[in-house]
Amino acid sequence: MIGRAVDFDALAGSYDTLRGRSRKKLIPWVEEIVSYAHIGERDEVLDIGCGTGRYTELFAEFCGKAVGLDNSSGMLSRAIESPAKGVDYVMSNALYAPFRSGSFDCAVMFMAVHLFEPRQRQLLFKGIYGLLKKGGRLVIITESHARIRRSPWRYFPGLLDIDLQRFPDMATLTLELRAAGFDTARKSVKKTFGDVPTKEYLARVEGKMISTFSLMTEGEFRHGFEIFSKKLTQLYPVSIPEYQEFVLARGTKDG
Numbered sequence: 001m002i003g004r005a006v007d008f009d010a011l012a013g014s015y016d017t018l019r020g021r022s023r024k025k026l027i028p029w030v031e032e033i034v035s036y037a038h039i040g041e042r043d044e045v046l047d048i049g050c051g052t053g054r055y056t057e058l059f060a061e062f063c064g065k066a067v068g069l070d071n072s073s074g075m076l077s078r079a080i081e082s083p084a085k086g087v088d089y090v091m092s093n094a095l096y097a098p099f100r101s102g103s104f105d106c107a108v109m110f111m112a113v114h115l116f117e118p119r120q121r122q123l124l125f126k127g128i129y130g131l132l133k134k135g136g137r138l139v140i141i142t143e144s145h146a147r148i149r150r151s152p153w154r155y156f157p158g159l160l161d162i163d164l165q166r167f168p169d170m171a172t173l174t175l176e177l178r179a180a181g182f183d184t185a186r187k188s189v190k191k192t193f194g195d196v197p198t199k200e201y202l203a204r205v206e207g208k209m210i211s212t213f214s215l216m217t218e219g220e221f222r223h224g225f226e227i228f229s230k231k232l233t234q235l236y237p238v239s240i241p242e243y244q245e246f247v248l249a250r251g252t253k254d255g
């Protein structure tokens, strides 16, 4: 396993700038999740690993109440900078979430499951199962190993080794959800967002737009970035088609 943990307090200041906080890019995913998780307008939704709340506040537009939970004070202080209607934030480790059993209709984890090691995930999924009402849904938005292998990140030396270790593969994730009691389903979804100038994209990469970079030494990052930027400029001299592709893994609590 990767020995070091990502320090999200240190990433909080630049998180939204590097990842993006425009509705244009966020709403398509929120709509996708609302539909896949059957989120109703009175439902209470728990956003686990909510970070700066960029999705939490949008979930609140579709449901009765959204609660964002995160264990990084840095990320949460960004979240509360823009208070939104129907949203609460709670600082806690998701493994010990301070809510009563059966509190939520739905739980969402957007790009957060890879931050939990296998043994933690067992505890996490059992805990989430307990927090959901009967018939409640958990939706995990993550990357499959197939997608990691074919993404442009494959040109960044060292990156694949780290991400293939920390992202659970889909078969494992499904087994873990079933072991916690969930009925499971999943689907892959790709959203395209037009082209972005190559220079602008590379500037975001150089700003360390994904947390994997904070698990590399500065030397590894600089070396990798040099190779990656040469390759990408060769392939896309002017602009790069921007897209995001995730797997939505759904667990439903029946009993």
Ligand SMILES: C[S@@+](CC[C@H](N)C(=O)[O-])C[C@H]1O[C@@H](n2cnc3c(N)ncnc32)[C@H](O)[C@@H]1O
Binding pocket: 008, 048, 049, 050, 051, 052, 053, 054, 055, 069, 070, 071, 072, 075, 092, 093, 094, 095, 109, 110, 111, 112, 115, 211
């Ligand atoms: C990659 S960020 C994703 C943030 C948000 N979901 C988004 O997509 O913008 C992962 C978040 O999970 C949080 N996190 C990691 N481990 C956690 C834990 N054990 N309990 C609660 N939050 C955790 C981090 O602090 C970070 O804010």
